[in-house]
Amino acid sequence: MPVPSDRLASVSIRDVASEAGVSHQTVSRVINESPSVKESTRQVVLDAIARLDFRPNRAARALAGGPVQSVTVLTSNTRQYGFAAALEGIEEATRAAGFALGVRVVESGTPGDVRDAVERAIEPAGALIVIAYDRAGIAALRAVPPDVPMAAMVETPSGDEAAGKPWVWFDDRKAARDATNYLLGLGHKTVHYVSIPSSTSTSQRMLGWRSALEDAGVSVPKPLQAGWDPQSSSQAAQHRLTRDRKVTAVLCGNDDLAIGVMRAMHQAGRAIPDDVSIVGFDDTPLAAFYIPALTTVRQDFAALGKACFAKLLSLLDANASQDAHPWPQAELIVRESAGPPPLPRQRANGQSGSVRAGTGAGGRPRRAPGTRSPAPAPAASSGVGPEQTRKTAKGVSR
Amino acid sequence: MPVPSDRLASVSIRDVASEAGVSHQTVSRVINESPSVKESTRQVVLDAIARLDFRPNRAARALAGGPVQSVTVLTSNTRQYGFAAALEGIEEATRAAGFALGVRVVESGTPGDVRDAVERAIEPAGALIVIAYDRAGIAALRAVPPDVPMAAMVETPSGDEAAGKPWVWFDDRKAARDATNYLLGLGHKTVHYVSIPSSTSTSQRMLGWRSALEDAGVSVPKPLQAGWDPQSSSQAAQHRLTRDRKVTAVLCGNDDLAIGVMRAMHQAGRAIPDDVSIVGFDDTPLAAFYIPALTTVRQDFAALGKACFAKLLSLLDANASQDAHPWPQAELIVRESAGPPPLPRQRANGQSGSVRAGTGAGGRPRRAPGTRSPAPAPAASSGVGPEQTRKTAKGVSR
DNA sequence: CGCGCTATTGTGACCGGTCACACGATCTCT
DNA sequence: AGAGATCGTGTGACCGGTCACAATAGCGCG
Structure with a gap:
């Protein structure tokens, strides 16, 4: 049972390293589930982690170019039922996956505003979920640079417009x-x-x-x-x-x-x-x-929101469960x-x-x-x- | 008019520095509105910033111990009207203030869950807003370590229970x-x-x-x-x-x-x-x-949410507008x-x-x-x- | 003219992770 | 037995900011 210890004085990867008698890089490997760590050392490190109640620092990880572990939802609204329910579902999914969740609303469809909102949303998180049920949302969706990992909840697309796109929708x-x-x-x-x-x-x-x-x-x-x-x-x-x-x-x-x-x-x-x-x-x-x-x-927006996050995850994690997550009906x-x-x-x-x-x-x-x-x-x-x-x-x- | 330039290749403080012909520290001073920068150099730097479309990296800033510029809302619910409306108000306020906004729901009032939720919420953001209208919310409120900047929306407290506390409520x-x-x-x-x-x-x-x-x-x-x-x-x-x-x-x-x-x-x-x-x-x-x-x-929850954020801001920024922000009635x-x-x-x-x-x-x-x-x-x-x-x-x- | 003081700016370390790469130990094969 | 491949691990730089402190410049004054 880990002693509560002092809050605030956050423990770092190197603290864990010295506690476990290994190098900081090995600790990094363990927390990233690298396969190239001997099982025995892995255990030693995990023990040290548990003992020190270590939690990786998201900011540092993001800064150093680690795997994305946060998403922000870009939406034009948070109160309306559909949007709020979607947000609820997304929140639950992100929580389960250990992701941090951000929210940013984009008010108008004005190009300037949208560009700004998108950039601000990308910046702290890295990954995006866009709820694009109205003009502003659609504008935001379009304004997302192609290199940003993103998934979107959209109106039913027509034809094969959505082919290959990371979108989810109701029929x-x-x-x-x-x-x-x-x-x-x-x-x-x-x-x-x-x-x-x-x-x-x-x-x-x-x-x-x-x-x-x-x-x-x-x-x-x-x-x-x-x-x-x-x-x-x-x-x-x-x-x-x-x-x-x-x-x-x-x-x-x-x-x-x-x-x-x-x-x-x-x-x-x-x-x-x-x-x-x-x-x-x-x-x-x-x-x-x-x-x-x-x-x-x-229409189960919460479930669709979860499906949307699952889609995003599969983009982020090449080897994630690629199987077609069925959407709610x-x-x-x-x-x-x-x-x-x-x-x-x-x-x-x-x-x-x-x-x-x-x-x-x-x-x-x-x-x-x-x-x-x-x-x-x-x-x-x-x-x-x-x-x-x-x-x-x-x-x-x- | 800043050329869109290449996305992704984010410009750093040092890029700006060399563009402006000053040191990176000076740039840092400018973006933090330090008073000890000569007006002329400030202008030069600001120009460079505009020209390069520079935006400070939140992760780096957080990592280096800079000023808190993000909040996460800790709530037990995001769909119910009161909660959702409060969230909406908070979102608007944070956006206006240039803060990033996170959301984390705490599901039960179980000590373990609450502790965990609170830590996860604190970690990426630094500052917290707790919506404490039910048992889980209250538990979360109590679980917040005293050294974390926080404000809360609560039920009407009795007596002077709320004296000195950064709380807001309706009568x-x-x-x-x-x-x-x-x-x-x-x-x-x-x-x-x-x-x-x-x-x-x-x-x-x-x-x-x-x-x-x-x-x-x-x-x-x-x-x-x-x-x-x-x-x-x-x-x-x-x-x-x-x-x-x-x-x-x-x-x-x-x-x-x-x-x-x-x-x-x-x-x-x-x-x-x-x-x-x-x-x-x-x-x-x-x-x-x-x-x-x-x-x-x-009850205008959105307005109360804004007031709550204002309260938080005044905690974060000692010299911020300290005047009593009136709450909605x-x-x-x-x-x-x-x-x-x-x-x-x-x-x-x-x-x-x-x-x-x-x-x-x-x-x-x-x-x-x-x-x-x-x-x-x-x-x-x-x-x-x-x-x-x-x-x-x-x-x-x- | 030299000294001390302040205003302004620069230098380098550091935050807590990751990455690229080097290193030692085994193991395999000829 | 030695060369190479593989496994497991360590080393140091780096991400983009901030901090602490040093350095330089400009000023007033005896």
Whole structure:
């Protein structure tokens, strides 16, 4: 049991060396797991290390050109759910790997700012993870010099744009398709879309929505452009959605936008899901607790963040586990905010879409589609939340 | 205009020195703003620095014992609103000050884990900011060796416990008092309290609530202990609040708990705010968009985070602005989730519409902490959100 | 004119690691 | 038995800053 000893007086590699009766270089070899150290000396050194409670000094190591052991995350935001959850996942992964983690936000997409942010981010760490879900993030991604080890979380790329790039993403297109099909399957004549700002000109999420509508031979309404927050979607909805009785289903780019739309609908006196169905994206921790609980496409950003770090690690460490770390998949979580459209002629069996709407194919539960009516209300202890059916909307793997 | 030059080949202090025709030490003096450099040479050096696009290497500086220019935030969480917002504020402040920012989460309060986390956090940075809102955070705070520069965000301390300590906090006690009084002022017979986990045994927030009740000569119900998430409060509420028609007002330790309670009430068939009033804490960005919109005590964590960093800076830099940086104040934001209690004798203005609470000041303001009735309802375009009256609940300054 | 003092600048060691390379001991093979 | 290869280890320089201290210059003054 190592004596706490004096804090502050940090022990160096040479202290360990003399304690173990070897040279400082041998200690260095041991802590770097060099194969060319005899097992017996290795043990002696390890003992000394333990006895002295030695920890290599990151600054010195970085300075001397040792292996990179810290990452900084470059992002345009730290509070929004997707970003924060990604950060959480990355933090956990870095901690597990013994890496230090830095954070730097890049505010605008202005070339000067971006350049500056990128340089400042590179400097203390060496390696970068860029969260590139918006314009600023994308700009940062592009501004990273090619010789800096980096991985990135990006929007679904189109085509083979991402070939060979150290990027990770959710299959937005597929997820949006499935969510749209789910709504169509409920009997809606079409589905409106409220979009988050896309970093690319052709958001795959929007494309997925559109293609689902087209495949169903249904009219494609003009998508609404919103920001990231409920304020923006609420406003957009008030302009274009709220007064039109023909809109009965709205797919939203994230849960916050969904909340904004719900709010706007509510204020306009339209009930959810009876008059209009809403489906979100992300599955915020609170989504299950809204009233009505939000049907949404879950995206496990924390897991994706971990995958992203794993990717970075494989870049850093040539001989690291090179195997394709599968990414998390998006899945549609069916709750209460989407249901059959109001009064449009009875349907035999709400089956028209490719997606089997949960088990609730039966009558036509006006209020909760996939609700295999459990007890009228989750009476007591166990599953308190309004979580309900969950249906994989698939994701991508490699 | 500095030529981009080759990335990677970082320029060092000696490069600058030879470029400027001085010694490396002089360059060091210039970048450290030493007063003993002649103005003319300073200019020459600065020019060279600009020309070469020189940036001091943080690792080298740290290694050589230079001034601390990075902080790491030690927290038990990065996703929860309060923590994430604090982090956001700290990030902004550090960026403005040219500091690098690290993040490390300490998972449990186990002595071993905490010790380890603290050491790992100290090592790369030198300075620490601890977010100590729960047990793990507090444990970390206590585990920080006294010689490490540190500031902390804490729960409201009691008495002069915080005297001389580099801590910042909101005046929870006052805020809870005011919120409770607001509810009493609406006519409720008493107010129930659902608590977040407190890091201290005597949460000042709870004390504020209790003292308000006691001062009003009203019965003090047993507080409910919940966790941080809506799941926990929902569960707690189902056990103890939902079935008792006498509970008409609930104050919640944060907005997520408020959501959980709202959900539980909803499932039990009790309308908000008609049957029961709910008030939260924090003012999450989504609070204004819930249905009904949440009345809550706003706490600007980002601003408090900045104040905390300012405090740290003043510790690091003896001659820094020593003036008492005022902290942000908590304020009660009145929206829709709280209103007069149900049916206790007809009220002049008996409302039943679920969405219009703010107007109900007429009746008999029991101790009405100045609720002025605003416009009936946020009609259309402009202020989309259901924001309404906002009433300072006061905070603390120094 | 020489001395002491201060303002300014330069010199070299050092922080705690790594890298490149040299060195001694074994082992192998002819 | 000696040359070479391999293994295990030690030596010293170096990363890019800072620190402590020396050195030089300029000044006021007796």
